Amino acid sequence: MNRTKWLITGCSSGFGRAIAEGALAAGQHVIATARDVRSIADLERAGSCEVMALDITDADQVREVIGAAGELDVIVNNAGYGLVGAVEECSDEQIRRNVETNFFGPLNVIRAALPGLRAQKSGHIVNISAAAAISNYAGFGIYGGAKAALELMSESLRLELASLGIKVSLVQPGPFRTDFIARGLEKAGTQIDDYQASAGKFGRFLDSMNGKQPGDPAKAAAAIVKMVLEGEAPLHLPLGKYVVKKFRDKAAALTREAEKWEAVAAGTEFGV
Structure with a gap:
């Protein structure tokens, strides 16, 4: 099995950490990133791993990190977070920040990495999407909209890069037992009574299922690593029976x- 170099965003917890650990267990070289490197410092002791601070919404920092990383084989855009609330309930600042993180952030990483990937005529870009981008729910309009933008951009990107030897895949996970609901889910700053039976109901449902999700993050990470290392590159990789x-x-x-x-x-x- 060839040894590849992976750059993974959002490795402090959840899928990012699981994918980093899975790639390391498979003997790969990993550059694990997070806003706060203290949250991922332990990964450096897990094998061939480097840790770097990265805020994907800071385009200048993204270019610096990609430049320092050197030649990369696999880019995993995992960093992101949810926003639950009716479209009218979410503040302008919440909306912009969520779209900046879930769409423009991965776009920053991809655009910074493309010159190197094109030069080597190889690479695999893996974008972590969401079930909400397949069909959305009341209360996930902003988050699902940002992920849907990521998906359609990825479809175009895949066609643009196919002749250059660069692969693009979307991973669409269902409910997995990560800390997404507990730590990665922001709630709208305003609650409007008229939406309690729709967006409010969905938010309460998410709270009730925290810790009970059927998906195993380690198994999901293993499936992603296996896909990449075996040279597979589906446009969509669904994870979980629900999806x-x-x-x-x-x-x-x-x-x-x-x-x-x-x-x-x-x-x-x-x-x-």
């Missing part, structure tokens, strides 16, 4: 809508 069902339900819903509105759609063209 596979969500894929099928969304496909069926789209098919039903296409069939219902097919005649209307065809009637909008010239010559009909």
Whole structure:
């Protein structure tokens, strides 16, 4: 098995740490990053691992870290956090900060890494998405919207880089037993009574399932590492039974809508 160099964002906990540990266990070289390097200092003792401070929303710092990292084989854009609340309840600052982290942050990393990846004509960009980007929930409009933007950008990026030997994959996890709900989920600053039966209900549901999620982060990380090391590069890698069902339900819903509105759609063209 070839030894590759990975750069992984958001390694302080959750999927980021699990993927870093999984790659290290597989004998890979890992550059683990986090806003606060104290939270990942122990990873340096886990094998061939370097730790670097990185705020993915700081484009200048991203370029510095990518430059210092040298030649990279795998980029894992994992850093991010949730925002739960109705679209009207979230403040302007909360919305901008969430989109900056979940969309513009990964974009900063990708754009900084691309010159090196193009020069070596190889590499694999792995973007961690969310089930909310397949079909969204009341109360996840901003977070799901940012992840959906990441997904559609990744689809285009995959086509742009295919002839250059660079792979792009989206990982879409369902509910996994990380600290996403406890530590990685911001709540809207305002609560409006009219949304308590929709966005409010969803927020309460998330609170109730904390610690009970069926997904095992270590197994998810192992699946991601295996995918990369075996040279596989699916556009979408669903993780968990819930996401596979969500894929099928969304496909069926789209098919039903296409069939219902097919005649209307065809009637909008010239010559009909």
